[in-house]
Amino acid sequence: MTKRKSAAKISEAAEEAPKSKDAILSAALQAFARYGYDGASMPQIAKLAQVAPPLIHYYFGTKDNLWRETIEHSLGKLRREAASIKIATRALAPLDQLRAILQAHAHFAAQWPDHFYMIIAEARSDGERFAWVQENYTGVLFEDVVTILREARDKGHIRDTNLHQLAILLIGGMLLYFTV
Secondary structure, three states: OOHHHHHHHHHHHHHHHHHHHHHHHHHHHHHHHHHHHHHOOHHHHHHHHOOOHHHHHHHHOOHHHHHHHHHHHHHHHHHHHHHHHHHHOOOOOHHHHHHHHHHHHHHHHHHOHHHHHHHHHHHHHOOHHHHHHHHHHHHHHHHHHHHHHHHHHHOOOOOOOOHHHHHHHHHHHHHHHHHO
8 A cells, every 4th residue: 555545544534533423422312312321332322323333432432431422512512502692691681681591492402302302311310420411511501590580580570489490490391392
């Protein structure tokens, strides 16, 4: 093999690497959403991603690492978008802030329902993984909504009510609509 052909193969492999990793993450999201952590298997994910199983181990090592990177891949975008919305709407009235953040959640849920199926699968187990998701993703987003609701209540824009329950109704109802 000539140096030119060898360099071309290396370049081709380098271009395929991100595609393979994204394919694995997409397949893992689908498998974890459908079967939960315990029901999803690495060979099953490899088959869905159309890659060799050792490639999953190469990129992610363990199933737990794959699961955590899948969560970041799926919910990291929503968390970053929510943070941007929070900054961009800080000068608006609380109900306008709430509308913007809930629209982002709704748009996200409508486009990618598997993300929330995966959370629901973990919520059923109510274990360490679900606690981690809450601490790093869903809890952060939930508290942003509660903070906005608190400000709206304090300014007299909404009635005095249990803000955590109201946030659950708002977010949960919207997510349920898009995931069912």
